[in-house]
Amino acid sequence: MLVLLLILLLYxxxxxxxxxxxxxxxxxxxxxxxxxxxxxEATVKYSPEQVLSFECLDAEGNRLKAxxxxxxxxxxxxxxxxxxxxxxxxxWTKTPEGLKNLPKDQVKDPIxxxxxxxxxxxxxxxxxxxxxxxxxxxIIPVESPLSLRVGEKFTVIAYxxxxxxxxAPVYHNGRIVGSTDEEGRINLRVREKGxxxxxxxxxxxxxxxxxxxxxxxxxxxxxxxx
Amino acid sequence: xxRLTLALLTLSGLTFAHHGVASxxxxxxxxxxxxxxxxxxxxxxxxxxxxxxxxDSVKWKKYSFxxxxxxxxRSDFWMFGVGYGFKPWLSLYIFVPYNVKKELRDGGExxxxxxxxxxxxxxxxxxxxxxxxxxxxxxKESLEDMMDWHFTLYGGISLPTGNANKKGYQGEFAPDxxxxxxxxxxxxxxxxxxxxxxxxxxxFTLDTSYLKFFEHxxxxxxxxxxxxEVRVNTALSYRVFKDVQRxxxxxxxxxxxxxxxxxxxxxxxxxxxxxxxxxxxxxxxRMYYKRASLGAGVKFPLWKDxxxxxxxxxxxxxxxxxxxxxxxxxx
Numbered sequence: 001m002l003v004l005l006l007i008l009l010l011y012x013x014x015x016x017x018x019x020x021x022x023x024x025x026x027x028x029x030x031x032x033x034x035x036x037x038x039x040x041e042a043t044v045k046y047s048p049e050q051v052l053s054f055e056c057l058d059a060e061g062n063r064l065k066a067x068x069x070x071x072x073x074x075x076x077x078x079x080x081x082x083x084x085x086x087x088x089x090x091x092w093t094k095t096p097e098g099l100k101n102l103p104k105d106q107v108k109d110p111i112x113x114x115x116x117x118x119x120x121x122x123x124x125x126x127x128x129x130x131x132x133x134x135x136x137x138x139i140i141p142v143e144s145p146l147s148l149r150v151g152e153k154f155t156v157i158a159y160x161x162x163x164x165x166x167x168a169p170v171y172h173n174g175r176i177v178g179s180t181d182e183e184g185r186i187n188l189r190v191r192e193k194g195x196x197x198x199x200x201x202x203x204x205x206x207x208x209x210x211x212x213x214x215x216x217x218x219x220x221x222x223x224x225x226x
Numbered sequence: 227x228x229r230l231t232l233a234l235l236t237l238s239g240l241t242f243a244h245h246g247v248a249s250x251x252x253x254x255x256x257x258x259x260x261x262x263x264x265x266x267x268x269x270x271x272x273x274x275x276x277x278x279x280x281x282d283s284v285k286w287k288k289y290s291f292x293x294x295x296x297x298x299x300r301s302d303f304w305m306f307g308v309g310y311g312f313k314p315w316l317s318l319y320i321f322v323p324y325n326v327k328k329e330l331r332d333g334g335e336x337x338x339x340x341x342x343x344x345x346x347x348x349x350x351x352x353x354x355x356x357x358x359x360x361x362x363x364x365x366k367e368s369l370e371d372m373m374d375w376h377f378t379l380y381g382g383i384s385l386p387t388g389n390a391n392k393k394g395y396q397g398e399f400a401p402d403x404x405x406x407x408x409x410x411x412x413x414x415x416x417x418x419x420x421x422x423x424x425x426x427x428x429x430f431t432l433d434t435s436y437l438k439f440f441e442h443x444x445x446x447x448x449x450x451x452x453x454x455e456v457r458v459n460t461a462l463s464y465r466v467f468k469d470v471q472r473x474x475x476x477x478x479x480x481x482x483x484x485x486x487x488x489x490x491x492x493x494x495x496x497x498x499x500x501x502x503x504x505x506x507x508x509x510x511x512r513m514y515y516k517r518a519s520l521g522a523g524v525k526f527p528l529w530k531d532x533x534x535x536x537x538x539x540x541x542x543x544x545x546x547x548x549x550x551x552x553x554x555x556x557x
Contacts, residue, residue, distance in 0.1 A: 153371075
């Protein structure tokens with residue numbers, strides 16, 4: 001039942017995805033639909049205030065110096081092993097009149113509300129590691145994702161608060177492909193060249209009183225060239 | 227001829243059938259399809275129960291009553307089963323068959339029907355797969371995992387719970403109208419299933435099995451051993467429709483089923499009017515709705531090479547058609 005609920009959340013709350021594209025040493029933060037369906041826009045313009053951080057990291061997750069290029073879309077120039085962005089589209093509340101981008105205390109007759117928080121991490125260089133970098137929601141690949149070829153399978157592990165996240169639905173390039181096992185693992189397959197976007201969502205209680213819960217989503221991003 | 231007919235009729239109701247497993251959630255909607263007659267490589271999720279029902283309704287070809295005064299008319303082989311997933315890689319089943327066999331006698335002027343529960347059977351299914359190496363089926367698989375090669379080894383035994391000495395028309399000795407074999411039978415089998423990565427709507431299944439009979443001494447003092455049987459089945463199922471919101475899916479199914487029957491033995495002597503080879507075709511469909519699965523199809527002989535073929539009526543290979551229906555529900 002919980003898995004079904006989380007799948008529904010992924011479908012409804014995560015209507016958009018967050019990802020990072022690369023052009024040499026330039027990393028571009030994009031928001032929208034990585035696999036747009038008919039009638040959907042590939043990218044949706046966001047405001048700079050929605051980006052809580054956009055950082056260049058080494059393989060251990062330490063910050064590296066990089067040039068942040070302001071404007072839309074937000075860009076980062078640097079030699080980064082990883083690039084990570086934290087983004088929030090704010091508070092969302094369901095009402096009888098529809099979904100509103102406001103906290104529940106600012107709408108009439110709130111039905112359900114949440115605060116959306118999204119973390120996108122792009123891997124550009126691989127260093128094997130068995131533990132998450134943070135105590136937050138995270139997905140790490142078991143083997144190097146950068147040497148993968150189209151058709152090959154790979155395994156990722158989802159962590160939450162430092163422990164494997166079990167029974168969590170996992171999203172890969174536009175579709176739910178299953179849920180994590182007891183060790184937080186799930187096997188995926190590269191189906192096409194280009195950007196691979198692997199996502200997982202958890203729901204936390206909101207302590208601010210402005211929403212019923214916080215929806216946290218983590219996106220692991222890497223690119224397959226062959 | 228008569229003995230062959232009887233043996234085959236009874237066999238049809240005993241065939242193990244652990245296919246058509248209703249699946250859960252996204253796996254059910256997007257995972258591999260299941261054939262109608264062949265066994266797929268699906269095992270039951272750990273801790274899950276499956277209720278299973280199958281009807282194999284046979285309409286026999288009939289010939290001139292002057293040549294065959296006694297002819298088989300119709301047979302309905304029901305199978306009721308319950309399965310349980312002890313481990314992701316180990317499922318156990320119990321099957322209870324119920325047979326209804328109708329024959330026309332005395333030039334078609336009279337009819338005789340034998341019906342009742344036949345031999346109960348038990349079966350164990352061991353599931354494994356190839357995913358960067360051979361391994362037992364894990365507890366959880368993603369949709370991509372479901373597209374790996376999956377295999378099962380299965381084995382079963384029937385218990386002589388049916389009445390093997392049940393009399394036929396006007397009290398005659400008629401093992402073919404009886405409800406059991408009098409002795410256990412053994413089955414071993416292997417299945418392989420592959421959902422295609424680049425065409426996930428399509429699933430291929432291979433199912434091969436061997437069924438071993440043992441000689442039974444009837445109340446009349448006659449000893450009889452039914453011929454062992456080898457099956458090699460292949461199937462393709464193609465998902466033509468799915469609706470995630472309504473948890474609905476529909477597959478089209480086609481199968482080729484090869485059956486080799488050894489000759490029966492009566493009092494230690496092989497019977498020349500028994501045994502043979504048959505190739506069946508199956509066309510059908512399967513609908514999945516939430517945790518239930520309903521399958522239906524028609525099975526018909528495409529080719530046969532039966533011993534003393536022209537003298538037979540009511541033997542496997544001599545069907546007009548077989549109507550197959552299955553229903554399974556998992557919880």
